[in-house]
Amino acid sequence: MILAFFEWCEATAIGESIRVSIWAFPVIESIHLLGLCLLGGAVLIVDLRLLGLGLTQQRIAALARQVRPWLIGAVALMLLTGVLLFLSEAVKCYYNRAFWVKITTLPVALAFTFGVKERMAKEWEDASTRSRLMGAASIALWFTVAAAGRWIGFSG
Amino acid sequence: MLVERFLEWLGATPWSVALLESFWVWPLLESAHVLTLGLFVGTAAMMDLKLIGASFRTVPFSEFRTRMLPYTRFGFALMVITGLLIFYSSPSRYYYNIFFRIKMIVLVLSGLNIWLFHSRILLREGAWDRDARPPRAARIAGGISLVTWSMVVVAGRMIAYNWFDCSMQPQPDWVNWAAGCILPPQ
Numbered sequence: 001m002i003l004a005f006f007e008w009c010e011a012t013a014i015g016e017s018i019r020v021s022i023w024a025f026p027v028i029e030s031i032h033l034l035g036l037c038l039l040g041g042a043v044l045i046v047d048l049r050l051l052g053l054g055l056t057q058q059r060i061a062a063l064a065r066q067v068r069p070w071l072i073g074a075v076a077l078m079l080l081t082g083v084l085l086f087l088s089e090a091v092k093c094y095y096n097r098a099f100w101v102k103i104t105t106l107p108v109a110l111a112f113t114f115g116v117k118e119r120m121a122k123e124w125e126d127a128s129t130r131s132r133l134m135g136a137a138s139i140a141l142w143f144t145v146a147a148a149g150r151w152i153g154f155s156g
Numbered sequence: 157m158l159v160e161r162f163l164e165w166l167g168a169t170p171w172s173v174a175l176l177e178s179f180w181v182w183p184l185l186e187s188a189h190v191l192t193l194g195l196f197v198g199t200a201a202m203m204d205l206k207l208i209g210a211s212f213r214t215v216p217f218s219e220f221r222t223r224m225l226p227y228t229r230f231g232f233a234l235m236v237i238t239g240l241l242i243f244y245s246s247p248s249r250y251y252y253n254i255f256f257r258i259k260m261i262v263l264v265l266s267g268l269n270i271w272l273f274h275s276r277i278l279l280r281e282g283a284w285d286r287d288a289r290p291p292r293a294a295r296i297a298g299g300i301s302l303v304t305w306s307m308v309v310v311a312g313r314m315i316a317y318n319w320f321d322c323s324m325q326p327q328p329d330w331v332n333w334a335a336g337c338i339l340p341p342q
Binding site (some may be wrong): 022026029030031033034036037038039040041042043044045048054055056057058061066067069070142146147150151154 | 197205224
């Protein structure tokens with residue numbers, strides 16, 4: 001069932017045209033990487049603060065609010081380019097273990113970031129034991145997603 | 157050619173060969189190089205957004221410089237170490253790669269921008285430290301930084317593609333010139 005869906009994805013006009021173009025994949029990949037940089041910065045600046053490091057003169061809630069548009073922009077850019085990359089090689093992804101690690105940890109990281117971390121950060125002024133746990137969990141989750149993402153290109 | 161012979165010798169050293177042929181070390185090294193982008197370019201970009209006045213408008217620049225720059229510098233050190241090791245694994249391949257050369261040139265431009273920023277704009281930091289919108293010169297430096305680091309990232313990613321490799325002849329003359337290809341005598 002899933003394989004059939006992935007085969008259909010790869011056969012879409014978008015997937016097909018990215019695959020036949022020499023430049024499309026590398027260019028989309030580069031934009032995906034630039035998104036990674038922006039996401040890394042937006043996530044880390046708040047996570048460091050949650051850990052009691054970095055911009056400690058700023059209130060956690062205020063910092064999270066200022067970072068928010070860049071965080072959302074980065075996630076949107078990565079999702080868009082990520083879907084395009086996936087469409088061009090969906091069947092390869094199906095047989096790729098790193099892809100499955102990424103695709104299962106990504107929703108967890110997103111739900112954690114927007115469902116848990118953002119909501120709690122709104123109430124916080126300064127770092128606490130709970131905020132440190134939150135910051136560490138966020139870094140660990142996003143690190144896993146990024147590492148698995150890079151590994152898609154090496155495995156399978 | 158001295159450079160050519162040096163690179164060939166470097167690439168033939170046992171550690172270089174072992175690195176290139178290793179099943180785990182090379183991909184781990186490459187992954188570390190890419191993931192550190194999030195730390196290095198990520199935190200640098202946040203500071204640039206502050207400089208151009210696009211974000212963190214209530215945060216003094218000096219706080220960014222003292223509290224965030226150490227992480228950016230640590231990230232840069234990791235990038236350089238992993239980057240040098242990757243270069244060492246296959247020196248000739250990178251030296252004769254057009255994107256590698258573009259990356260190195262833009263890297264120098266980026267460094268020049270940082271040097272100018274430190275030697276001119278930062279000296280008067282006290283005058284604009286708390287400005288929501290830093291002075292024009294600071295905004296320009298921040299903008300140049302965003303553009304040049306993005307170019308470094310893109311050129312770096314493109315190194316992996318062999319469109320313009322010296323071994324893929326025929327290539328236009330300018331490609332052979334820019335990549336420094338050594339062609340067999342005609």
